[in-house]
Amino acid sequence: MEQAWDAIVVGGGPAGLSAALLLGRARRRVLLCDSGEHRNDRAVAMHGFLTRDGIPPGELRRLAREELRAYTGVRVADCRVVEARREESGFVVMLEGEAAPLRSRRLLLATGMVDELPDLPGLNAIWGRTAWHCPYCDGYERRDQPLAVHGEGRLGVKMALEVRSWSHDLVLCTGGSPIDGKDRRRLRELSIGLREERLVALEQEDGELRALRFADGGVLPRRGLFLAAPQRQRCELAERLGCSRTRKGMIRAGHDGGTEVPGLYVAGDTSPHVQLAIVAAAQGSMAAFALNAELLRDDLQAERRPMPA
The missing domain is CATH 3.50.50.60 (FAD/NAD(P)-binding domain)
Known part of the structure; x- marks a missing residue:
């Protein structure tokens, strides 16, 4: 050389x-x-x-x-x-x-x-297919479908407010991280769901996200997940x-x-x-x-x- x-x-x-x-x-x-x-x-x-x-x-x-x-x-x-x-x-x-x-x-x-991804069982199988970090890159293909955002604190809230442009059927999962009163009111005003239980697994089939499973045993059907990851x-x-x-x-x-x-x-x-x-x-x-x-x-x-x- x-x-x-x-x-x-x-x-x-x-x-x-x-x-x-x-x-x-x-x-x-x-x-x-x-x-x-x-x-x-x-x-x-x-x-x-x-x-x-x-x-x-x-x-x-x-x-x-x-x-x-x-x-x-x-x-x-x-x-x-x-x-x-x-x-x-x-x-x-x-x-x-x-x-x-x-x-x-x-x-x-x-x-x-x-991207420093969370340790979520099932994430590796869907990353880049039905789980992403950028709604501008991948939101349009899942427009108007049931979506979720996973992120802590203000970072998660900010991502949820962005993703709402692509779907109003949206839930923010915080994993137990604190959300202040102002952000809670904003989410409620925009009809963005809030799940504060710890997310323990992602259910998928052939790389397609099907549902989120929480620590309390609850299951939430979703078709796409955006991660507000550091x-x-x-x-x-x-x-x-x-x-x-x-x-x-x-x-x-x-x-x-x-x-x-x-x-x-x-x-x-x-x-x-x-x-x-x-x-x-x-x-x-x-x-x-x-x-x-x-x-x-x-x-x-x-x-x-x-x-x-």
Whole structure:
């Protein structure tokens, strides 16, 4: 593998692929590293992506990789980045299983987030099919059907208020976490049911949710479940390099993905923006544009330097 790159992009989802595409069109030498772990791996389809509404996530990635083959400066490596450090000329990056380090003038992290799912028997069988984390992505297909939201406290209430746009047959399950009086009144006004007993199992058939089972023995028939689950960064590289997080746990970055670490950019769900695949792709392009503008300035300055006598 070549030892020096204009940019290394870490993450092979919509953000990383979009960044690599734009940088390839700018005639940059780009290495895209994809660990093979993606937040939407279990999803049946992606939605809200213009011209690709309903496409399986893996198919979108396959098509994007095919497009990248047209750009001779872009290489895709199925590997995990295990370490990165900043140096004067850019970044030194280590890949899992590789002894020799790679050097890159700029680094773009598009590693995404991980949903911290509750330990619910039956959830694994339906996750991505009839249980999800985003109503904008999957609510339309279950519109007007009996739905449930599972989440603690204010996080669960907020999700329930969102999901009500897709169905008025809705129940919020809090697992016993406290709900204040104002939120209780709001739920009651909107006819959103409230179940505070602990949820102990999800009854399913062939990946289709059928009912929720509670600790008191009660069973509630439902056709879809949205989880208001906490998230964490999939990768710690940004923090190791010196980035700080926002209050919500995202990497602190500007609108173009630039971070407080010179030459380091972030894009996609890992950054503080709306978490949609099409938004992640746009962020990848924005970060790549800003990154390339920096490289252009560096190149022009280098050309202006007088040659040594």
